[in-house]
Amino acid sequence: MTPSADEPQGQDPTASPEHRLLQASLERTLSAEERQQLLAAARNDPAVVDDIATYALLRALRLEQRMARHEAPAWDRFQELARQHAAGQPASGWARWLAWLRRQPGAPGLSVPRLAAACAAVVIALQAGGLVWLAQRPAEHAVMRGGDGLAMCPAVLVRLKPQASASDFARVLMQSQARVVDGPDAQGAFRVIGPAGFAEEAGALFTELAQDVRPAADCPR
Amino acid sequence: MIRAMSLRSFLDTLAGSRAAQRTFFDQARRAMLGALARKHPSLPHALLEDAAMQAFEQLWNHRIGAFSSPHPPGSDAFRHDLVRYLAQVIAPRRLVDQLRRTGREVPVADWVPPGDDDLPDDALFDAVLPAGNDGVAAGAERTQLLHRLARCVDHLPAKMHDVVRHVLDDVRQADIAQALGIPEGTVKSRMSEAVKRIKRCMAIGKERS
Numbered sequence: 001m002t003p004s005a006d007e008p009q010g011q012d013p014t015a016s017p018e019h020r021l022l023q024a025s026l027e028r029t030l031s032a033e034e035r036q037q038l039l040a041a042a043r044n045d046p047a048v049v050d051d052i053a054t055y056a057l058l059r060a061l062r063l064e065q066r067m068a069r070h071e072a073p074a075w076d077r078f079q080e081l082a083r084q085h086a087a088g089q090p091a092s093g094w095a096r097w098l099a100w101l102r103r104q105p106g107a108p109g110l111s112v113p114r115l116a117a118a119c120a121a122v123v124i125a126l127q128a129g130g131l132v133w134l135a136q137r138p139a140e141h142a143v144m145r146g147g148d149g150l151a152m153c154p155a156v157l158v159r160l161k162p163q164a165s166a167s168d169f170a171r172v173l174m175q176s177q178a179r180v181v182d183g184p185d186a187q188g189a190f191r192v193i194g195p196a197g198f199a200e201e202a203g204a205l206f207t208e209l210a211q212d213v214r215p216a217a218d219c220p221r
Numbered sequence: 222m223i224r225a226m227s228l229r230s231f232l233d234t235l236a237g238s239r240a241a242q243r244t245f246f247d248q249a250r251r252a253m254l255g256a257l258a259r260k261h262p263s264l265p266h267a268l269l270e271d272a273a274m275q276a277f278e279q280l281w282n283h284r285i286g287a288f289s290s291p292h293p294p295g296s297d298a299f300r301h302d303l304v305r306y307l308a309q310v311i312a313p314r315r316l317v318d319q320l321r322r323t324g325r326e327v328p329v330a331d332w333v334p335p336g337d338d339d340l341p342d343d344a345l346f347d348a349v350l351p352a353g354n355d356g357v358a359a360g361a362e363r364t365q366l367l368h369r370l371a372r373c374v375d376h377l378p379a380k381m382h383d384v385v386r387h388v389l390d391d392v393r394q395a396d397i398a399q400a401l402g403i404p405e406g407t408v409k410s411r412m413s414e415a416v417k418r419i420k421r422c423m424a425i426g427k428e429r430s
Contacts, residue, residue: 015409015410015413019416020409022416023394023409023412023413025262026388026394027263027393027394028262028263029262029263046426049426050420050425050426051416051420053425054416054419054420054423054425055416057366057367057370057419057423058370058385058388058389058416059258059262060363060367061367061370061371061374061389062388062389062391063254063255063258064367065390066254066266066391067250067251067254070266070267070270074246074250074270074273074274075243075246077274077277078246078250078274078277079239079242081277081281082235082236082242082281083236085236085281086236086237163322168322208322
């Protein structure tokens with residue numbers, strides 16, 4: 001689309017300084033002086049107030065469009081978080097456990113000693129179960145994870161920076177469809193497996209979070 | 222402890238209702254992104270989305286610190302308090318963390334301390350556009366206003382419409398000029414003219430004339 005003969009070719013000479021500032025505000029933050037200038041103009045001229053409002057509306061519409069573009073993945077993630085909460089519910093699970101105890105015969109006014117005894121019984125049962133599992137668990141990590149050696153590849157060893165957070169690590173893992181299958185080892189490295197091509201991309205994926213990322217030596221190159 | 226229990230009870234209820242999740246997600250996300258975009262207009266939107274999502278993660282992991290509300294967890298007032306807290310405290314913190322982590326400087330010009338953000342355009346902006354997170358009526362009014370604006374943009378003459386659509390699609394003026402094969406000054410003058418027409422179409426300032 002070419003400009004008409006009556007349209008300017010360079011800067012817009014007809015635009016007021018306030019208009020130019022408002023146009024600039026669509027692309028950058030105005031400086032304190034520029035904002036003051038705009039505010040002073042708005043005090044003297046109601047038309048500038050209208051212009052500011054119009055640009056504000058345009059910015060709001062632009063934000064709506066940006067939000068719409070990102071909405072589907074954000075909503076999926078939010079629902080996933082809600083599902084995890086519902087499934088895990090550490091605190092409400094405890095509350096449900098207490099409620100269950102209270103529903104047991106003869107327990108409407110469950111006393112503290114009886115509650116403590118019940119909790120102790122649960123802890124002992126869990127510990128006993130854990131000991132039995134430890135005694136019988138498979139020795140090979142590949143067997144423990146339910147796969148053969150090949151299913152553990154492509155893999156990389158990731159050593160996280162001290163300031164890296166678990167949530168960031170989890171987010172990158174989720175985005176790259178990867179998962180931690182072992183670690184941390186003596187050097188503090190986690191073994192992470194992912195889809196085909198993952199080992200090549202892992203360096204870039206974990207660049208913000210990891211001190212170093214190495215391909216696992218036991219995977220084919 | 223009571224505080225934590227209130228939040229937990231709110232989250233338990235929220236986790237059990239998809240409709241409630243949708244309402245809360247829409248309100249909180251809009252409030253967070255709106256607040257972040259006002260404070261950091263020149264940052265890429267994807268960064269703001271990340272910060273908002275991290276705030277949600279923090280919320281679902283019950284790690285939002287000192288939040289408290291005097292209202293019962295099932296009430297609208299509690300939800301509004303929580304949305305406001307996420308938008309004004311948690312999401313900005315997550316954004317600053319993210320900027321630091323990714324090696325970006327927090328632009329001083331972009332960083333306005335809470336309570337000191339009375340930008341003139343925002344103050345005026347609030348007068349024309351309800352915030353959207355303060356109740357159903359305000360949200361509906363805001364949506365209606367933006368629909369009207371979208372219709373006004375659609376009715377612009379083709380040349381102006383092209384420029385405004387590009388602006389709304391996040392294209393910079395220099396790139397619009399290149400895309401449309403016109404000088405940047407022409408982009409600006411078309412934008413100025415478009416704004417005049419949008420003002421008329423939206424009847425902004427009509428009551429004075």
